[in-house]
Amino acid sequence: MGTRGHGVDLRIEGVAKRYGGTAALDHVDLHIAAGELVALLGPSGSGKTTLLRVIAGLLPADGGRVLFGDTDATLLSLRERNVGFVFQQYALFRHMTVAENIAFGLRSRPRAKRPDRATIRRRVEELLALIQLPGYGDRYPEQLSGGQKQRVALARALAIDPTVLLLDEPFGALDAKVRVELRRWLRRLHDQTGQTTVFVTHDQDEALELADRVVVLREGRIEQAGTPDEIYGAPASPYVFDFIGRASVVEGRVEGGRFVVDGQAAGFEADGVADGPASLYLRPHDAAFVAPGDGLQARVAALARQAGRITVELELPGQSRRLEVDLVAAPGVATPATGDAVGVRLLKYRVYPGQR
């Protein structure tokens, strides 16, 4: 059993799952500490839901083990695993009130383990307060908004005091503004409950804002696992860099620890990258314009205005892709014009071996 927060720590050891020729999970190893909130992040088909279902016991793995604390979960029945699960689509029982929905897991326990009616009622009231819907117990699901339904689904999952809380894109069906509100709310709730939680999402902002640790999946394997700062600030591969935010790429070579670009005088530090073809990855806000002659030499190809920012698209000699640099749109900020020759200073970037 873990010591931090509620619930147990989870160990996923060599878990594999194939569907015909596809490895949905390719020998995944992952340790989740008790009380941790972990986001499984990846594009469609990367294996997030499969991993969550294997942890829940809803899907048997072909190989490997899942441990809840010291217990091999594969030896436990679904009931004994006692996981809380929330799906993307509010799977509330429509013919039951909110209170009945929340009480469902407790009421359906075998008689010997079932709390008495008064205890269940108290627990439901506590949970309604926790999800900030006090007084909503007698409503039916159809009388709730989408966000309220998902909060009730979460209360229902928490009612059984689960060993681990598993959430599969729980805010996926909600509009963008409600999603942002609910993920902040979920983070605060987690700070209160400390429940070991695994959260599936394909939305990098959601993962970075919500989770203690983000696990990036790619074709059934873990590409990188780390804190949001590590994942965003030090992506282990071009795949993670690209997936986690906007990226511009410059192709070049590493020579003696410097990244050099054909036709450019400026070189860039590339410590630890072996000599040979390489790519420099850059976030559009991590560059600044300087006088031509300094930094990378480029020509402004186009300007795109969005709310609060201008994205400047730059052409570099010999590069097939344009480089994007963001400027804050504000009075007094000089904006280059299409056709201008500019210098670009790189404030932060990463160099990876190989070219794509």
Ligand SMILES: Nc1ncnc2c1ncn2[C@@H]1O[C@H](COP(=O)(O)OP(=O)(O)OP(=O)(O)O)[C@@H](O)[C@H]1O
């Ligand atoms: N029941 C199934 N039968 C056959 N193949 C499946 C089945 N379930 C999943 N797969 C395949 O396994 C791989 C992983 O699927 P999974 O649903 O875990 O991905 P995901 O990352 O959750 O994607 P999404 O975000 O679209 O839900 C995919 O290639 C998928 O096509």
